[in-house]
Amino acid sequence: MKQMNAEIIAVGTELLLGQIANTNAQWISEQLAINGINVFYHGVVGDNLTRVKDMFEIAGERSDVVIVTGGLGPTDDDLTREAFQFISGLKMIEHKPSMDYIEAYFNKINSIMTPNNRKQARVFEGATVINNTVGMAPGMIIHYNDTTWVFLPGVPREMKSMMLDGVLPYLNKTFKQDEVIKSYVLRFIGIGESQLEHELKEIINKQQNPTIAPLAQNNGVVIRLTAKAKSEESAFQLLNQARDTILAIVGNYYYGTNEETLEQVIISKLKDKQLMIASAESLTGGKFIEKLISVPGASEVTRGSIVCYDTSVKRDVLKISDEMLQSKGTISSECALEMSKNVATLLNASIGISFTGLAGPEPLEGKPVGTVYISVYIKNTKHIVQKFEFSGTRDGIRHRAVLKGYEILLNLLK
Template sequence: MKQVNAEIIAVGTELLLGQIANTNAQWISEQLALHGINVFYHGVVGDNQKRVADSFQLAQTRSDVVIVTGGLGPTDDDLTREAFQLISGLNVVEHGPSMEKIEAYFSRQNTVMTPNNRKQARVFSGSTVIMNEVGMAPGMIVEHDQTIWVFLPGVPREMKSLMREGVLPILSQKLDQHHVIRSYVLRFIGIGESKLEHELKELIDKQDNPTIAPLAQSDGVVIRLTAKALSDKQANLLLDQTKDAILAKVGEFYYGMNEETIQHRIVSLLRSQQCQIASAESLTGGKFIEKLISVPGASQVCKGSIVCYDASVKREVLHVSNEIIDQFGTVSEECAQEMAKNVADLLQASIGISFTGVAGPDPIEGKPVGTVYIGVYRDGEDSIVRKYEFLGDRETIRQRAALKGYELLYSLLKG
């Protein structure tokens, strides 16, 4: 199989300033993978002709296909055509059908067209022009020094239309691509990235097809498996075999695949065990239950939550005893234990989970910032409470506490 390597370049200073996110590159990469085309580089460059030309020159030396988004509009800072002219020497001409479409648009709007709008109809001589059905500037495909260049507007709706209707079919034909690239994302909780990589070192060292890539994310660790094959069936078989080998080593930490989140998995387990859950949240302030109720169908398993931030709420609403608070404090194993049981009783749930601790910026009750207690109660069983010492700022500690609650709950529910 001939390997075809692609590069995506986005042009626009607004991307560098963070005013908008470069979602185009992500979407284009996904589409190219479905057509068996590797994407090796993503680039973003501001509206400066020399810098754009320099980025184009580098791409020309290393990529078989370069897809450029943005810089095709009517204003002076739309410089994509001019930059490519510097490295290619190609002439730019006005594309009649596109110009007619632009003029017709202004006529329908009863608006006088300013002269700079003619710029949007300019294309490279000899290029394959793809009419823009949802905007003005057309797309172009140009072959220069054995590299295929694709120029597209930066507006996502226009870009996607041009890619689907014109670019992808033409690329498939030109490149004679008959293989596919498919990926699985395996999701893990309760194991760090370095530990996961250590456990899988032998498999990672021998990887070829599929490739194995461990990645740390805010809600756990994932492994991305990517396979290239002649068909979906063959690619999926390769992925399944590698997945089985991975789970044979670290399956105890695995909870789902692809888009399945830990909260989706928890809702599924609660439903299958006919359990309902309630939470008592102090430092997390509802973060745990907010993630849970984001899952469709969570109402079947979620009774509700009590945000008991102040000690008076713990006493008067959750009925944590004065003796517990006076003797051990609100940030304690004993308080977390009563919070978990009492919230389950109050909201008539079979499982209660509690969070209490110190998110900062100052210590509480002599406990340092980062001290967290999480309690889990299940009807008819003794509560379990775990103490943690989290590092990070206030928000990080709160996020990590909520995630650790999911880890504890997952461990309990899967037996």
């Protein structure tokens, strides 16, 4: 059977202005890949009739399936229907069930429906209508000139509901594929994208199926593995073989798969070892503990944090000695170590982690901006203090400090 190739078009000037991110295209691509449909093009076009029409004409010539999000609302700048009617000549009609649903919504909220809301119920004659159970405008599926067109609202929760309930079942029934596409993500910390790619250069150069794609992210580096096969079982066998080959080379930096986060892994390891953690945070201002307690179940292993930004808080609350503060300063390995030890003692934790340093804007205590000390103290076992020189913006330095703290902690817990 012929492989179906899809294209995704997002309509909306707000996307071009950067006011919102085009997360719809990413999510739809993932769903289509799971169902064995290739996505060859992503497009974004503003609310302009001529440009939307031009993009539709190009898409219709090169793609088997075109999925359009946005431009189905009630206002004058919602032009998706009009642009497609221009190129297709298809008649539009009011879809009574959708109109009844819209009117019932306004009655329910005791509000007067303005006349332009009737526009949302307009569909192309002969289209397969997809009911919108979480919004107003219905979706449509239309087969025109050997291309299947799917029109969906741009609101993500509406689009996702209609894709899952209406579009994907339709595509699977109409274009049953011979292959499935499966993928997953391997996550790494403590190694840069260029170094990871260098270490894996030989297998990346030989890649065919699965494909191997390294990608830098804010919280480390990921490798996306994607495999095509006749069945899910065969696809995952290919993925697992590739994963094992990769981890045999760079497994020391690996921490999780797919949506697994560093903080989730840390929580899991703390639970396994029955350890409690507390943090003392100066320049990070609570960012470390905030990420940790965002994980459900964090209360089982997390005592809390002392945010000791001011020197007086380090002295009076965290009980850092005056002698050390005067002789070594707050931005020092000695201060970092005492912070991690004291917070573990004060909050009755097995592990104390501390962050002290300088994120800017000016040098302090003779230290340049970006100087950071991180200490991890494991009660009655070991302690470690490391110094770093980070570059970047104030927020960037603070983010990198937190990330490095998680990396150090993960390596100790391994």
